[in-house]
Amino acid sequence: MFDQLTERLNQVFDKIRRRGRLTEKDVDAAMREVRLALLEADVHYQVVKDFVQRVKERAVGQEISRALLPAQQVIKIVYEELVHTLGEPEPLNLTGPKPRVLLLVGLQGSGKTTTAAKLARHLRRQGERVMLVAADPYRPAAVQQLQTLGQQLDIPVYYEEGVPPPELVARAHRQAEQGGYTVLIVDTAGRSQLDDRLMQEVQEIARRVEPAEVLLVVDAMIGQEAVAVAQGFRDALPLTGLVLTKMDGDARGGAAISIRSVTGVPIKFLGTGEKLDALETYDPQRLASRILGMGDVLGLIQKAEEALDQEEAERQLERMLRGQFTLEDYLNQLRQVRKLGPIGKILEMLPGDLGRMARQVDPQQAEQQLKKVEAIINSMTREERQRPEIINASRKRRIARGSGTTVQDVNEVLRQYRQAKRVFKQLGRLGPAGLGRLFGGFGGLGGFGAPADFDGPDGDEAEAWPSAAEPTTSLRTRARAARPTPKKKAAPKRKKVKKKKKKKRRR
Amino acid sequence: MRNWLNKWREGLARTRKTTFGRLAQLLGATEITAETWDDLEALLIQADLGVELTLDLLERLKARVRREGITRADELQQVLMEELRALLQPPPAIEYPERPTVILVVGVNGSGKTTTIAKLARRLQNEGRSVLLAAADTFRAAAIDQLKVWGQRLGVPVVAGQPGSDPGAVTYDAVRAAQARGSDVVLVDTAGRLHTRYNLMEELKKVRRVAGKAQPGAPHHVWLVLDATTGQNALQQARAFKDAVGVTGVILAKLDSSAKGGMAFAIQRTLGLPILFVGLGEGPDDLATFDPDAFVQGLLEPDRKAA
Ligand SMILES: Nc1nc2c(ncn2[C@@H]2O[C@H](COP(=O)(O)OP(=O)(O)OP(=O)(O)O)[C@@H](O)[C@H]2O)c(=O)[nH]1
Ligand SMILES: Nc1nc2c(ncn2[C@@H]2O[C@H](COP(=O)(O)OP(=O)(O)OP(=O)(O)O)[C@@H](O)[C@H]2O)c(=O)[nH]1
Ligand SMILES: [Mg+2]
Ligand SMILES: [Mg+2]
Numbered sequence: 001m002f003d004q005l006t007e008r009l010n011q012v013f014d015k016i017r018r019r020g021r022l023t024e025k026d027v028d029a030a031m032r033e034v035r036l037a038l039l040e041a042d043v044h045y046q047v048v049k050d051f052v053q054r055v056k057e058r059a060v061g062q063e064i065s066r067a068l069l070p071a072q073q074v075i076k077i078v079y080e081e082l083v084h085t086l087g088e089p090e091p092l093n094l095t096g097p098k099p100r101v102l103l104l105v106g107l108q109g110s111g112k113t114t115t116a117a118k119l120a121r122h123l124r125r126q127g128e129r130v131m132l133v134a135a136d137p138y139r140p141a142a143v144q145q146l147q148t149l150g151q152q153l154d155i156p157v158y159y160e161e162g163v164p165p166p167e168l169v170a171r172a173h174r175q176a177e178q179g180g181y182t183v184l185i186v187d188t189a190g191r192s193q194l195d196d197r198l199m200q201e202v203q204e205i206a207r208r209v210e211p212a213e214v215l216l217v218v219d220a221m222i223g224q225e226a227v228a229v230a231q232g233f234r235d236a237l238p239l240t241g242l243v244l245t246k247m248d249g250d251a252r253g254g255a256a257i258s259i260r261s262v263t264g265v266p267i268k269f270l271g272t273g274e275k276l277d278a279l280e281t282y283d284p285q286r287l288a289s290r291i292l293g294m295g296d297v298l299g300l301i302q303k304a305e306e307a308l309d310q311e312e313a314e315r316q317l318e319r320m321l322r323g324q325f326t327l328e329d330y331l332n333q334l335r336q337v338r339k340l341g342p343i344g345k346i347l348e349m350l351p352g353d354l355g356r357m358a359r360q361v362d363p364q365q366a367e368q369q370l371k372k373v374e375a376i377i378n379s380m381t382r383e384e385r386q387r388p389e390i391i392n393a394s395r396k397r398r399i400a401r402g403s404g405t406t407v408q409d410v411n412e413v414l415r416q417y418r419q420a421k422r423v424f425k426q427l428g429r430l431g432p433a434g435l436g437r438l439f440g441g442f443g444g445l446g447g448f449g450a451p452a453d454f455d456g457p458d459g460d461e462a463e464a465w466p467s468a469a470e471p472t473t474s475l476r477t478r479a480r481a482a483r484p485t486p487k488k489k490a491a492p493k494r495k496k497v498k499k500k501k502k503k504k505r506r507r
Numbered sequence: 508m509r510n511w512l513n514k515w516r517e518g519l520a521r522t523r524k525t526t527f528g529r530l531a532q533l534l535g536a537t538e539i540t541a542e543t544w545d546d547l548e549a550l551l552i553q554a555d556l557g558v559e560l561t562l563d564l565l566e567r568l569k570a571r572v573r574r575e576g577i578t579r580a581d582e583l584q585q586v587l588m589e590e591l592r593a594l595l596q597p598p599p600a601i602e603y604p605e606r607p608t609v610i611l612v613v614g615v616n617g618s619g620k621t622t623t624i625a626k627l628a629r630r631l632q633n634e635g636r637s638v639l640l641a642a643a644d645t646f647r648a649a650a651i652d653q654l655k656v657w658g659q660r661l662g663v664p665v666v667a668g669q670p671g672s673d674p675g676a677v678t679y680d681a682v683r684a685a686q687a688r689g690s691d692v693v694l695v696d697t698a699g700r701l702h703t704r705y706n707l708m709e710e711l712k713k714v715r716r717v718a719g720k721a722q723p724g725a726p727h728h729v730w731l732v733l734d735a736t737t738g739q740n741a742l743q744q745a746r747a748f749k750d751a752v753g754v755t756g757v758i759l760a761k762l763d764s765s766a767k768g769g770m771a772f773a774i775q776r777t778l779g780l781p782i783l784f785v786g787l788g789e790g791p792d793d794l795a796t797f798d799p800d801a802f803v804q805g806l807l808e809p810d811r812k813a814a
Pocket of ligand 2: 614616618619620622697732760786
């Protein structure tokens with residue numbers, strides 16, 4: 001609803017096309033929008049209030065920079081303040097006597113058991129000797145769940161039937177110590193912070209084994225109660241960190257702000273899928289733009305930056321912006337995009353409406369469509385690629401034959417290409433810009449989040465699941481599907497790109 | 508007093524102290540001031556009603572206050588209750604048009620589907636209906652075991668396949684088994700899935716289709732289990748599941764937590780989906796029929812009544 005915060009702020013400030021200082025009135029008007037955006041993102045009411053107050057204090061009286069529109073300036077302050085509140089990512093604390101104990105706690109169904117297994121996998125890859133302990137004797141098959149995951153990972157899971165959790169964990173600790181394990185991860189039962197008996201139980205566990213980390217595992221979809229929950233756990237236990245799970249969905253994750261404000265403990269990991277490699281380190285800038293409803297644009301940019309051949313891209317871009325964008329450039333772009341990874345993942349990262357649209361699209365079909373476009377351009381002569389205007393009906397027939405497609409398909413590719421070209425031209429008119437400018441989001445792009453393990457581009461659960469997808473999308477839909485990617489640099493996020501550019505100009 | 512209502516009250520009583528106590532204070536016999544409105548806004552937002560609905564409600568209240576010449580804050584409470592209540596429909600009676608009646612239970616990860624199925628099975632048993640459970644979550648570790656444990660505890664048969672097998676096939680087998688046994692109801696437990704995952708939503712559509720192949724007309728109900736602690740995302744979830752598999756009703760699990768479940772209002776209003784049941788604990792009896800009056804009262808009732 002408030003996906004377009006920047007746009008709304010632009011409307012607010014439209015009337016104030018003037019220079020000078022941000023007045024209280026300007027800022028108040030802007031803050032109303034910011035407030036709504038944050039509430040929509042599930043940031044707690046009171047936390048929003050305090051936050052808005054802080055931003056207001058910073059903003060009022062600031063000189064409006066020459067390069068920025070007032071809306072942009074406010075967004076920048078909001079964004080910086082959000083990043084600041086979210087805080088820097090911190091690694092796990094693995095100091096103290098071995099085995100170091102990681103205690104996972106949280107509400108029912110928040111993702112503790114899955115996260116325990118993910119952490120076990122992650123730490124083993126870092127050379128730790130890990131043991132798990134199943135301290136949830138209550139929920140049906142909770143123990144089997146952890147045991148199954150342990151088996152998958154080939155990591156031992158400690159459990160004894162009929163032993164109360166504090167004693168069980170103490171025994172596991174002894175066993176781990178004797179066995180030369182360096183880390184013991186404790187999976188506990190889900191509990192409400194209001195449940196005195198269960199809160200006492202987990203306190204008792206903490207007392208017996210003195211954990212190096214007490215991690216609160218929170219579902220990213222949680223609403224206003226995040227604050228009460230965090231307070232409850234904070235009061236009962238020496239929390240040391242947060243894990244925000246189910247970040248692979250489209251929840252904005254505003255609870256992160258609430259919980260950070262309440263507990264002050266750092267966010268240590270994000271859960272981004274059901275599979276055991278779907279654990280990521282967290283990046284405050286990416287999370288901040290997500291909470292503001294800007295999608296994971298920065299994440300996408302990061303991927304692009306990793307994959308793109310910078311120099312080639314720069315060179316290409318300069319030419320594109322001068323309107324010299326050939327079909328060859330288009331093909332090059334497609335190939336670059338393919339390097340970004342499975343197209344499904346890329347589509348999922350698109351922000352707002354675009355993202356919602358993209359999710360209606362079958363990634364496999366999109367992938368196929370990309371291949372088709374590639375085949376069509378490959379079937380053209382060099383001259384045709386550089387001067388597409390010479391492609392007449394008979395050439396089209398030849399190209400279609402050569403690529404095993406139809407003339408209609410060829411037309412569609414040409415149409416897409418012309419559209420991309422137009423977009424680039426428009427971008428070019430906005431002023432000089434290099435790729436760095438286009439992709440240079442907020443406040444520099446250093447310190448991106450990254451998968452907790454760099455073990456290759458899997459983690460695409462789509463592959464692990466039997467696909468029941470049936471080809472239902474029309475060619476048009478598929479064409480649309482293919483489009484966000486080739487023009488990932490520009491077209492689908494035209495507005496965003498423009499915004500970034502303007503924002504960048506100030507630096 | 509009916510048993511479930513007590514249960515409901517017990518579940519909610521724990522949480523009331525904090526917010527609702529304040530409302531009692533807030534809506535005491537004082538003049539309505541700007542602060543009253545601010546506090547009301549805080550209350551509604553903090554109950555997860557969402558910005559849009561909250562602002563809407565406040566507008567309506569203000570209009571009524573003007574129109575009806577209300578000046579005291581305690582009179583406002585009645586009006587607020589009416590407005591909130593008007594947003595909710597009482598749950599329709601559940602129909603069991605065929606034997607077996609097939610009910611597909613869906614939702615995001617960890618929302619409470621499997622536990623809710625156990626509770627529904629218990630409830631159906633109490634009503635004298637025979638139940639069969641289908642373990643169509645073949646993906647999550649030990650999800651099948653979890654349902655089987657419940658089946659054993661309740662004495663209800665469970666049809667399951669191998670971990671990793673096709674959930675559609677399990678569903679088919681379960682419906683066929685229920686036909687053979689003459690079971691009244693089949694409850695299909697599906698894997699948790701985020702509504703944004705294309706492939707998984709397609710998979711769910713397939714499960715739905717397969718149920719229909721095993722028995723024309725099935726599934727007769729598709730129930731979405733939402734976690735009451737969920738914030739604004741709940742609406743997106745409900746919309747996506749409704750679009751994909753034609754959800755016919757919503758179950759609000761974990762309402763015994765400190766959350767108020769306010770997103771139920773937006774879901775009913777925007778999507779027209781009835782709330783059927785609420786989950787009030789982890790045991791098989793912790794399920795109550797949704798009662799709009801109790802729900803609204805739970806949001807607003809001052810402390811003294813809760814005690
Ligand atoms: N999509 C997604 N699903 C997740 C993530 N983390 C956990 N899950 C799923 O969420 C559900 C609940 O996860 P569990 O690990 O069982 O949660 P828990 O906190 O141990 O639950 P209880 O022990 O019942 O309190 C399961 O279906 C998991 O597969 C995540 O990051 N993304
Ligand atoms: N307090 C409380 N806990 C509940 C309620 N319903 C479910 N739970 C708990 O929430 C956790 C998750 O419940 P499940 O039934 O496993 O959820 P699910 O939707 O089947 O999870 P997945 O299959 O992993 O997606 C478990 O710890 C349940 O005991 C409820 O109404 N109240
Ligand atoms: Mg668990
Ligand atoms: Mg389940």
